[in-house]
Amino acid sequence: MNALAKCRMFFAVLMMLAIFSTFTLPAAAAAPAWDGNYHAYAVGDVVSYQGSEYRCIQAHTSLSDWTPAAVPALWEKLTTSATATPKPATATPKPATAVPTATPKPGSTATAEPTATAKPATPTSVPSGSKKFVGYFTEWGIYQRNYLVKNIVTSGSASKLTHINYAFANVANSQCVIGDAYADYDRAFTAAESVDGVADSWDGSLRGNFNQLRKLKAAYPNIKVLISLGGWTWSSGFSDAALPANRAAFVKSCVDLYIKDSRWAGVFDGIDIDWEYPGACGNTCNYRPEDTANFTALLAEFRSQLNAVRSGLLLTIAAPAAPDKISKIEVAKISQSLDFINLMTYDFHGGGWENQTNFQSNLYTPAADPATGNTRISVDSAVSSWINAGAPASKLVVGVPFYGRGWSNVPSANNGLWQTGSGSPAGTYEAGYEDYKVLKTKGYTRYFNSEAQAAWLYSNGIFWTFDDPAVMAAKMSYIKSRGLGGAMFWDLSGDTANGELITALYNNR
Structure with a gap:
């Protein structure tokens, strides 16, 4: 190459560099x-x-x-x-991934620990009487709430429970779907977090809440665990799943996933259906008039497929308390398919959707209650509605709240009861919602309406409707007097560390 060619090439390279430098690479989206x-x-x-x-x-x-x-x-x-x-x-x-806890402590990561020394929980029989004590355990409670299956033991609740409803499985595209795979079967609990003192391993064996429930059942063999489907958030898929064309396949997907799957064999003793609501709006309004008949047929299909697996598998529902929603259910017919019916006799009123303060789970309706129509209800009215519609009293389990509902900016007249507020007071996890274990520490004045058999707290414009041990005792007396099946509660994590509320229920059985 001669000198002139070299010079031309040199200038060509310079030109290319100059041109290329004027382009800017697109920014990452x-x-x-x-x-x-x-x-x-x-x-x-x-x-x-x-x-x-x-x-x-x-x-x-x-x-x-x-x-x-x-x-x-x-x-x-x-x-x-x-x-x-x-x-x-x-x-x-990865094993080093830590799940957030309310109070971080040493050893709270999912790193496997030595398992040479096992510390099994002391086996203790659950109550042998005829009353049921059904507690909901939420899969997400292991995160911010830091409420683990082990806490069912340390609180003394395990020796009192007859059933645990594990919330929730999702209903999507007419199939049962795992709600939170990490919480359900993947999180590795440390020895300190485990029911039996043995850390979860990373050798492919079962981990997560499912493994902890299996360990709990080994120590308390009379506890029955049910997978609860749907719930408030995940009920929108039920109406489609219950259609005749989808029904059998949907039920099979649930039975295959939770009853037959060998990965967690023996963990679940049945299925709880929490459809909110057949033939009526819940979190969404994805319903149709045919839901009434389809709900009956859906439960019959669940009963048939569970029986085909083995006898003794349980089928229950979470059931509405308001008369307009009960009217959309063929009560006498569905009762034939069910082992028992958990009445959601709470959330009657709350500051998140109403301005006027009232009780969220009053046993009776006092004469002065200003509520009207389908909101003028009580535990007693709900129980009577179900019995009058054909449900056996012995199959009805009364729901009680382990939390309170609140209002803010409430006038002091009548100590805040039946007054108009605006907004919801702050709660630990949600505005207008607070666990019993927190409410009892607030130092607010407690009031009680003997006609309603309901309690509330009031202080400086803040009103909380809640159940305490005294109210629980009154409700158990009612349950016995009417020959009902027992008590259900939402949820286990709302109780105190020593299980004050479940103890009040159990001691008054």
């Missing part, structure tokens, strides 16, 4: 904002939240308080741009 409104996230999804980006490491359906910053078991914070430096998604959270 911003990750979509995190959606806490029941959005389905898959492993590897990237979102932005409070100025940071997070990658999903466990498939789940979002809830408002499962923020990426609060639940590292579900989300991994990215230290650099997610699009600039991609890395493989991890299908299973």
Whole structure:
């Protein structure tokens, strides 16, 4: 190459560099904002939240308080741009992933611990009497609430329970779907967190809440555990699933997943259906008039398929208390398929949806109660409605709340009762909702209406309607007097560390 050619090439390279330098690489696309409104996230999804980006490491359906910053078991914070430096998604959270707890403590990560010395819980029989004590355990309670299956033992509740309803499985596309895989069967509990003092291993054996429930049943063999389907948030799929064309396949999917699946064989003793509500609006209004007959047929199909697996498998429902919703159910017919019926005799009133203060779970309706129509109800009216419609009294289990509902900016007249408030007071996890264990420590003045057999707290414009041990004792007396099946409560985590509320129920059986 001669000197002239070399010179031309040199200038050509300079020109190319100059041209190339004028181009700017496109900026990485911003990750979509995190959606806490029941959005389905898959492993590897990237979102932005409070100025940071997070990658999903466990498939789940979002809830408002499962923020990426609060639940590292579900989300991994990215230290650099997610699009600039991609890395493989991890299908299973690594052992070092810590689940958030209300009070972090040493050994709270999911790292496996030595298992040489087992400390099994002392086997204790559950009550042998005829009354049922049914407690809901929420799968998400292991996160911010830090309420573990082990706490059922340490609180003394395990020796009193007859049944545990595990909440919830999702109903999607006319199939039963795991609600939270990480909480259900993947989280590794440390020895300190485990029911029997033995840490979960990473050798492919069962972990998570399901394994802890299995250990609980080994120590308390008379406790029956049911998987609860749906709930307030996940009931929108029931109406479609109950259609004749979908019904049998839907039921089979639930039985296959929770009763037959060998991964958690023996954990579940039955299925609880929490459809809110057949033929009526709940969290959504995805219902049809045919729900009434379809609900009856759906329960009959569940009964048939459970019986085909083995005898003794349980079938229950969570049932409404309001007369307009009871009227959409063929009570006498469904009672034939069910072992018992858990009445949701709570949330009658609350500051989140009403301005006027009132009781959320009054035993009776006092004459001065200003409520009207379908909201003028009580435990007694709900029980009577179900019995009058054909339900055997012995199959009815009365629901009681282990939490309170509140109003703010309430006038002091009548100590706040039946007054007009505005807004909801702050709660630990949700405005207008607070656990009994927290309410009892607030120092507010307690009041009691003897006609309603209901209690409330009032102080400086804040009103809380709640049940305490005295109210629980009154409700157990009522349950016995009417020959009812027992008591159900939402939920176990709302009680005190020594189980004050369940003890009040149990001691008055």
